[in-house]
Amino acid sequence: MQTEFFDTHCHFDFEDFDADREELWQKCRAQGVRHMLIPGVAPDQWARMQALCQTHSGIYFAAGLHPCWLQGNITLDAKQLDALKEALRDKSQTAQCVAIGECGLDQYIDGDEALQEAVLESHLEIAQECDKPIILHCRRAHNSLLRCLKRNPVKRGGILHAYSGSREQAEQYWQMGFYLGIGGTISYERANKTRTAVKELPLEALVLETDAPDMPLCGHQGKRNTPLHIPDVARILAELRNQPFELIAQQTTLNAKNLFHIAP
Ligand SMILES: [Zn+2]
Numbered sequence: 001m002q003t004e005f006f007d008t009h010c011h012f013d014f015e016d017f018d019a020d021r022e023e024l025w026q027k028c029r030a031q032g033v034r035h036m037l038i039p040g041v042a043p044d045q046w047a048r049m050q051a052l053c054q055t056h057s058g059i060y061f062a063a064g065l066h067p068c069w070l071q072g073n074i075t076l077d078a079k080q081l082d083a084l085k086e087a088l089r090d091k092s093q094t095a096q097c098v099a100i101g102e103c104g105l106d107q108y109i110d111g112d113e114a115l116q117e118a119v120l121e122s123h124l125e126i127a128q129e130c131d132k133p134i135i136l137h138c139r140r141a142h143n144s145l146l147r148c149l150k151r152n153p154v155k156r157g158g159i160l161h162a163y164s165g166s167r168e169q170a171e172q173y174w175q176m177g178f179y180l181g182i183g184g185t186i187s188y189e190r191a192n193k194t195r196t197a198v199k200e201l202p203l204e205a206l207v208l209e210t211d212a213p214d215m216p217l218c219g220h221q222g223k224r225n226t227p228l229h230i231p232d233v234a235r236i237l238a239e240l241r242n243q244p245f246e247l248i249a250q251q252t253t254l255n256a257k258n259l260f261h262i263a264p
Pocket residue numbers: 009011039102211
């Protein structure tokens with residue numbers, strides 16, 4: 001059987017892929033990249049993701065609101081937060097929706113931290129209520145995020161996407177039921193801490209992702225990233241961990257399928 005891969009974080013609905021999406025997906029399948037999760041970023045994009053899932057087997061989506069959509073002077077009152085929760089609840093019940101997110105905290109962007117937390121908590125509440133895993137985005141806010149997760153536990157866990165950081169931090173997430181999303185970061189030699197962490201963590205804690213069209217691998221800077229690079233991430237991870245490429249592919253794919261309740 002051909003080696004199968006799961007890209008657990010790819011913005012395949014973005015217009016960056018409009019010109020060649022079908023051709024690219026055929027190429028992905030030919031390379032064994034047969035499964036993909038498209039994370040939600042804004043409610044006006046959910047229908048488009050869902051349509052993509054309905055016409056492509058192996059593509060799933062998550063419903064969520066990315067913290068980047070809360071930049072600047074945006075405010076949401078209690079009524080609007082309730083409306084967001086209602087929309088998430090509705091979407092989460094559709095067939096191809098296998099998770100809630102992406103959502104989280106981002107201290108790089110200029111936005112209201114309290115608002116980011118309130119929106120994150122709404123997602124956690126719905127994930128718990130609807131029994132779905134959650135896709136987390138976090139930049140420079142791990143302490144706040146971990147606190148938030150302790151206050152709002154989610155039984156299905158989820159993925160900390162675009163993991164970069166220390167082993168201790170990764171272990172805290174893993175112990176709370178979160179997989180670590182491993183992508184292009186590990187291709188950069190300067191990412192010492194992350195490269196050491198992914199060597200030492202159990203393989204059962206890792207899933208692969210590209211975050212395409214962003215996060216190009218080392219040597220491809222400035223170019224559009226695509227899900228075709230998933231086998232490259234697996235190859236780098238295999239080298240770092242000194243384990244067979246096949247094993248990395250199989251276990252990370254199985255991890256993702258288990259998390260999203262997709263039959264093996
Ligand atoms: Zn993303």
